[in-house]
Amino acid sequence: MLLAIEFQSLHEVLRTLYDEMMPLCAQMAGVARGIAGLGALFYVAYRVWQALSRAEPIDVYPLLRPFAVGLCVMFFPIIVLGTINSVLSPVVSGTHQILEGQTLDLHKLQMQKDQLEKEALLRNHETAFLASNEEFDKKLDELGWSPSDIATMAGMYVERASYNFEKQIRDWFRELLEIMFQAAALVIDTIRTFFLIVLSILGPVAFAISVWDGFHSTLTQWISRYVSVYLWLPVADLFSSMLAKIQVLMVQNDIDQLSDPNFIPDGSNTTYIIFMLIGIVGYFTIPTVTGWVIQSGGGGNFSRNINQSARKAGSIAGAGAGAAAGNAAGIIKGELMDKR
Structure with a gap:
């Protein structure tokens, strides 16, 4: 639980980093205004000259495009980033609430499962001394000092030490996989934050370049890439929710088996480890999946x-x-x- 809280604080640091870097967009707006102004001059002059040379009336509506793009460049953090983030923020919040609900259920069921496993070991007279120090001392008191009793005592110490060692190895490996699982999520979130910062800071320049003829698709490509990268986090939360739901179903199945008085748990957690490995690999498919969700084909392609x-x-x-x-x-x- 402490591990999850620590990684959650790291994710919050990335959110704060993104917010702190956003004012840098204003520093690029000056350069972008110059590029957009020059592009608008050539854009309007070319179309006006073309209409005059053909003795045609000037269509004013297409000439408004560079001015609209220039307005977006001047107020880029408010008009562009503010609008996109406001539209996509409910998606992020909704998927995060789904993940929190599944994780909370998993923690409750995991505590219930651990308690039932301990009770199952205590029910069996042959394994009760492995889970309880009182049962271990009680069984030692029942033995005497005959050679056979001494051999039994030695076997109990060896068996208990072996059980504790195996349990520590399983817990260590499980914690290692959980750290790697959380680290994979943190890597995806870090790369996402880096991409968003770069796209946000250089966004005014991309908008300014889109004013020039031949670069009109830059505008739609920037928007599609920004939205696609922004959705990495919701897709990651949905993937984590799916894995948490699978683990909830697995734990519920183990709880149902532990309800049988004759069932003896082995504590191997093999299925849990397999799904943790699948989750670590699956996290790095999130950019590909998000690319399937958001695609753009601009007017140039059409x-x-x-x-x-x-x-x-x-x-x-x-x-x-x-x-x-x-x-x-x-x-x-x-x-x-x-x-x-």
Whole structure:
């Protein structure tokens, strides 16, 4: 329990780090305004000159795009980051509440299971001395000092020492896996925080570059990447909730078995260890899974697909027209030969 509290404090440090680094976005806004202003000048001038050269009326609505992007650059922490974080924060809070509920149930059931295991060992006269010092002393008092009793006493000491040693090894290995499990979650959260800080600080520059022709997709790509990285934490909480639910079902099954007076627990926790290993490996698939949730295909991709379809249709139409012209020429030539 103390281990979970310590790792939770480390996660809180990362949250504080993100909040402390956000004011740095304002320092990049000056550079971004210059880039966006120059891009807006070329953007508007090119389209106005194009409309004048064709003697066409100037469409004002498309010319508002660089000004809207410039407004986002000027108030980037409030308009862009504030809006995105406000929309996505309920998702993070909801998944974290799910995780807390599952973890709380798991701790309660684990304490109940440990108590039932101790009671199961105490019910059996042959194993009661392993779990209780009183039962061990009581069994020693029942023995005498005959050679057979001395051999029995030695066997009890050896068996008890072996049981305690195996229990310590299992507990140590279990704590090691729990530390690695929590460390994997902390690694994902640290990388997520680093990516969010970089995207946030350099976000005004990305928005400013998107004003220039040929870089319009930068805007949608930045938003998709920011949202995707932001959702790493909710996906990680859902993954942890799933593992906690599996462990709850396993502990409930063990509790049902311990309700049988004839059941003797082995305390190996093999299934628990297997799922901890699966969880450690599974944490590093979170970026891939989140990438499946958030994807963007900007207007550039849409226009490219339309152009490719148009070229294919033109090729097919051209081939069809050529074939029809060839057939018509053959028919006309045949009629002329018949007349001759």
